[in-house]
Amino acid sequence: MKKLILLAICTLFSYFIFAQDYTVEQILDRVKENENIRSSESKGSQIITTGNGKQRTLEMISYSKDFGKSQLSIYTAPARVAGDKILMLNDGDDIWFYTPKTDRVRHIASSAKKQKVQGSDFSYEDMELWDYRVDFESKILGSEKVNGTNCYKIELIPTESGPHYSKMIVWVDKVRFVALQYDYYEDEEAIKRLSLENIKKIENHWLPLKYTMKSLTGSGYTVAESTDIKINVKLEDNMFTTNFLKQK
DSSP: OHHHHHHHHHHHHHHHHHHOOOOHHHHHHHHHHHHOOSEEEEEEEEEEEOTTSOEEEEEEEEEEETTTTEEEEEEEESTTTTTOEEEEEGGGTEEEEEETTTTEEEEOOGGGTTSBSTTSSOBTGGGSOOOHHHHEEEEEEEEEEETTEEEEEEEEEEOTTSOSSSEEEEEEETTTOOEEEEEEEETTEEEEEEEEEEEEEETTEEEEEEEEEEESSSSOEEEEEEEEEEESOOOOGGGGSHHHHTOO
């Protein structure tokens, strides 16, 4: 009997040890580790659907360097936007926009970062690289499934260095530690949702290749998809300069 009681106690003790969950900091560190890619190059498209059902498709080539601190997007189609470029430096703190229509490089002011990019449902601010430890205060709200996948549900409250949203809720895959959904709030109202799908493992990183940003206050949405993605590629430093933006 004593052996049975001892075995039961050991089993219960082991259960509590192995059932112990991650802290919110550990979860977000794992997400950040998964997102930390030294450099990348990819082709992509955005299909923008307006509230009245009209659609338009943009095509682009995107580059990132220094673990996402420097990003460059070059639009290739349609003709109306071909040659437009967006350069983001210093984790998105500095953003420049170039269009061959005016042949001018325009710095995006901090107050303008909430504007939509090329009429899509993504703002300039949404494209920034955030530091979960610095830009947010976080806590675990519980567990929920997203499209059948068990996720941690985490609340992110932006600090002074974070985005303008009053809060964000993120659902993180419990196995792959990749974010599958974000809800963005202004005051207490959820205004839009980002769904991340088509998760592929590329050189030990779980990467979503499909992003859908949908308005929760209207009926518009934007689907962005990446193709031909390459990571840890060699990119020249001069690509990520304002002088490069004017080069044809």
